Amino acid sequence: MALSPIERLPVELIQPIFLLSGPNLALPLVSHHIAAKLSDDYIYHTVCAEYLTANQHPRAEQSINQSRIFSAQWMTWDFFKVFLVKTYEGNGCLCGKSPEEGCFDAQWPPEWKDATKMVFSRSHLPELSWVKCRIPAKLLHGPWTSDKIQFLRFLLWITPMTVDWADAEVRKTALEGKKEAIMEKNLEVVEMFNHNRRLGKTPGLPMVRFAIMEAGCDRSLVYDIMATARAWGLRSVGWECAELDAWCNDRIEAGDPKGKWLQLKLQELRAQEGPASNDAANSGSRSGGVMSPDTGQYDGGEDDQLVINKHKWNQVSQTISSFNVQVVIFWWSYLTAPVGNVLRFMHLRCRRSTGFFQLLAPLMECPWTLGSFQ
Numbered sequence: 001m002a003l004s005p006i007e008r009l010p011v012e013l014i015q016p017i018f019l020l021s022g023p024n025l026a027l028p029l030v031s032h033h034i035a036a037k038l039s040d041d042y043i044y045h046t047v048c049a050e051y052l053t054a055n056q057h058p059r060a061e062q063s064i065n066q067s068r069i070f071s072a073q074w075m076t077w078d079f080f081k082v083f084l085v086k087t088y089e090g091n092g093c094l095c096g097k098s099p100e101e102g103c104f105d106a107q108w109p110p111e112w113k114d115a116t117k118m119v120f121s122r123s124h125l126p127e128l129s130w131v132k133c134r135i136p137a138k139l140l141h142g143p144w145t146s147d148k149i150q151f152l153r154f155l156l157w158i159t160p161m162t163v164d165w166a167d168a169e170v171r172k173t174a175l176e177g178k179k180e181a182i183m184e185k186n187l188e189v190v191e192m193f194n195h196n197r198r199l200g201k202t203p204g205l206p207m208v209r210f211a212i213m214e215a216g217c218d219r220s221l222v223y224d225i226m227a228t229a230r231a232w233g234l235r236s237v238g239w240e241c242a243e244l245d246a247w248c249n250d251r252i253e254a255g256d257p258k259g260k261w262l263q264l265k266l267q268e269l270r271a272q273e274g275p276a277s278n279d280a281a282n283s284g285s286r287s288g289g290v291m292s293p294d295t296g297q298y299d300g301g302e303d304d305q306l307v308i309n310k311h312k313w314n315q316v317s318q319t320i321s322s323f324n325v326q327v328v329i330f331w332w333s334y335l336t337a338p339v340g341n342v343l344r345f346m347h348l349r350c351r352r353s354t355g356f357f358q359l360l361a362p363l364m365e366c367p368w369t370l371g372s373f374q
């Protein structure tokens with residue numbers, strides 16, 4: 001097919017036209033001939049500076065273009081790191097300000113490997129915290145390389161970006177991505193999905209069965225999935241499952257210590273009441289049994305270890321549930337009528353169960369929306 005006049009323009013003309021157009025990111029998307037002429041680091045950096053660090057376009061347009069930028073092939077973890085260094089190295093913090101302009105506790109160099117080590121708060125936000133767009137599908141599925149994991153964790157920590165759950169393909173990708181991580185026995189990724197509600201629903205019994213019966217019951221993954229399911233409301237009789245019981249019996253007969261271990265964890269979860277605990281996974285509630293990390297322990301060698309990590313995501317959730325939300329709910333419930341009657345009842349019923357408050361956690365999960373999470 002013959003090229004259109006604009007597709008025949010040389011790079012020297014198409015690049016300035018693109019920049020003068022907004023830059024309008026629809027342009028490279030309509031023609032791969034135009035896209036090829038705009039494939040240039042200078043263009044990429046200009047586009048990122050325009051839409052990620054400056055707020056001079058209508059909200060909807062800005063958001064669409066931010067999503068396009070992150071889903072572009074050229075937006076790799078390596079490119080993004082270079083862009084952030086070029087943009088923020090001068091002032092020495094991801095907040096984009098100098099100490100004179102209000103920066104304190106500068107976060108530099110950025111914690112590329114584990115962004116959750118960076119401390120931000122409501123009064124010290126990273127500049128990208130206002131980037132409101134979609135997490136690209138390319139970061140939601142396996143194979144789970146270290147680049148992909150670091151990139152996804154970084155975006156979740158410093159921006160409020162979300163998955164486009166209205167898109168059936170993206171929804172499927174995210175769900176399969178989590179299952180791929182379980183099959184790959186990638187604890188880092190499974191923990192990210194378990195403890196971050198922007199990456200999907202909390203795990204339930206079907207996910208527990210999948211991790212055990214189809215993915216080989218990696219104890220660290222299974223423990224974290226079960227603890228998360230328990231923390232978000234799966235209690236006592238909710239853990240009854242004939243298939244899991246049969247799996248345990250089969251493994252016990254085969255002499256596999258995992259069978260006995262899992263049987264004990266299920267018994268602990270099926271109890272009506274557990275000990276009071278401040279452990280994040282157990283939510284500090286006595287309603288419903290809790291798992292003990294120590295009971296049933298055995299030395300399974302290098303390939304069968306039980307690793308239990310503490311997460312910053314959990315700390316955020318705990319802080320929200322134990323303080324912010326309780327304060328808000330308390331005053332709202334007692335001061336607002338007639339809604340107050342309903343909320344007062346819910347508050348009294350649920351005040352010993354942080355599970356209720358955790359239902360509200362996704363609303364405030366971004367760490368910089370809280371001043372007290374550290």
Ligand SMILES: [Zn+2]
Binds near residue numbers: 093094104105
């Ligand atoms: Zn700063």
